[in-house]
Amino acid sequence: MTDLLNILISESFWAASLRIATPLIFGVLGALLCERAGVLNLGIEGIFVVGAMCGWMAVWLGAGLWGGVLVAACAGAIFGLLHAILTVPLGLSQHVSGLGITLFATSASYFTYRTALPNVSSPPRIEPFQALDIPVLSDLPFLGPVLFQQTALTWLALLMVLLVWYVLQRTGLGVAIKAVGDNPDSVDAQGLSVYGLRMGAIVAGSALMALGGAFLTMSAFDAFFFGMVNGRGWVCIALVIFAGWQPGKALFGAVLFGAFDALQVRLQTEMGALVPGQIFLMAPYILSIIALVIAARSVDYPRALLTPWFKGQR
């Protein structure tokens, strides 16, 4: 028990939680933006892979780190645009289109990687983002290591939480996005474009998802592996519900999941001899399901989620 307590008050545990949470923060914000506009984006898992591969490859080909980030976001946006065209003006099933995008985007990324590097056995490395070392702040006890020795992408993720919150709560655009996800007719009757708003939200949300992938290859690791996204996209889909479509709660949910994951790694080293490791690997997911069941009982879904809207049909 004191072991557990020691873990929970250690700086490295919380620093790891935030690090693990970073790609989830990007992903859950992206999914939140799409769903607030009324469209489920199950392409998220594949868009993570695209972001991871494209960001890494851009840097490997000589673009700077921030160039890589930009390339990843654009690649995600392109796949988002595909999902948007299929689900918004064409009104196809959001589930089928999203799963199709995931399969397509994952395969396309692997194919591109293999074509570019046919004879490589160990993945080439890049020089990833380094931990920011902010004078004074980094030396603060506890907060220093937890907050101020993270990489720039973690800070970008936190900034995005603020940005998405501000847009949804304080701007006319945010009001329109929330309205189009609740009742598209309300937007149409006021002369705004339902298609434009929805497609825009999907494209922007997909770009955010791709940044989550890019974090994996450009900050958490320094290379691209097959299977490295490993279900993080699906976790984000669940976290959006946990968060009740609120950016602030999305941040909380992502950090909570990160903490579960960080805890399981540490418990594995402490107690690995007694309990099979797979139990610990399962733990974050089981705890997430429990948290989701508790939190999701009373959520208000965006009313128009999953419902296509067609111009001229009322």
Added chain:
Amino acid sequence: MTPKTVLTLTGLSKRFGPVIANDDVSLTLHKGEVLALLGENGAGKTTLMNMLFGHYLPDAGRVEVADAQGILEPLPLGHPQAALAAGIGMVHQHFALAENINALDNITLGSEPLLALRRNRAAARARIEGIIARSGLKAPLDVPVGQLSVGERQRVEILKALYRDARILVLDEPTAVLTPQEADTLFSNIRAMVADGLSVIFISHKLREVLAFSDRIAVLRHGKKVGEMATTEADEAKIARMMVGADTPKVARDQIAAGAPVLSLTNVAVKGRSERESLEHVSLTVNAREIVGIAGISGNGQSGLARVIAGLTTPDAGTVAVDGAAIENPTPARMVEAGVGRIPEDRHHEGIVGAMSVAENMVIERLDDPDIQSMGLLRREAISENAARLATAYDVRGPGVGAPARLLSGGNIQKLILARVFERSPRLILANQPTRGLDMGAAAAVGQRLLEARARGAGIVLISEDLDEILGLADRIFVIRDGQLTQAPTTEREQIGLMMAGVAA
């Protein structure tokens, strides 16, 4: 002095595939006038207004709208944005409101810049409050619209139009969802706005309110304009004749002495999943040869009452008895067996299986009947013969009894359900909103069938939001409000309206 013209529609036509929705319709609207657009369901009223507002592109015809100086300008068709800019506001029957944002945001949506970093909410609020003060359209601005009452939501819809400087307001069946008192408030609000220079087109199929409230009446039938007159020259019979093309036979109702009780609910309480389904200590007796009308505003427990009588809900307390025999643990099958026939509220989903044929739908409640099946195999021929006979007797029209039931129109689906229910000669008939959405001819046929069943000896529970229907058919009237049932002491519509609103006992 001739009144100034603010809107002309000239020769508008619209087809949906083979169906002609509007055929060469022309209308004129003057400043400060209330024009009622009257017609049966499917006469093309809403299609016409949707063309005006740019939701549909007409096949032929043109629209001219007066600009702020009063000069008529052609309106580009098919663009809601252009209609908004020209000062046309439309309040749809189904409100176009986002329920997760407040009234202020719904009103300002689309008229403020999307990309501005800060919204000027104070200025917007001041303007809206000014409009509220002038028009009397009171609505809370800061609560999510999902929490507002139907009347408040409608006021928000009208405020939306006025905020956009609408000079012409189109109201599509505005009173369909309101209590009589709320409707009166709405009419006095509109009178205030008309005095302020607004012009109103008002779609309805309720003769009473049209006569009471409009300045001029235009009647549509089968997509064509069949008449236009000043309201002062109109009378109910004359307009009804125009709407249906012939005099409507008033449903004749004989006085019959009621018989023994066929349905007894005693202190029935239901804790429903929502307030719509909850009942509190409801007692109700329905006798043979009697129609009991249940009046009330939608969502006050009607569906809970209907579910209990249909056997879909087991009451938490109290007893249900049919023909004097208490029904333990009621199920739909037990209630049907006990002699209950059901005409469900949602006829498309609960009344028929759309993918199955008309003939199959007609026998779906008596599949164990040896006439219909033997040794577990359906007797196709008997089913077809039965269907052909019923289709003739009940005037079910459509693409034939072998066709899927979903291809029938709403009125014919209802006739199919009537045929199925009445063929079993039920002791008790539950008719839940039996004429909602039907045109006058089909509605009259339904009323006639209910009266025939009454004469034959059935007891009937008629749940309806249409007070005129209840007043025309029922022997006794109850009002349902907040899950409680009260017998109406009078048949005066004003009094019953007050009871529906919960204003007086």
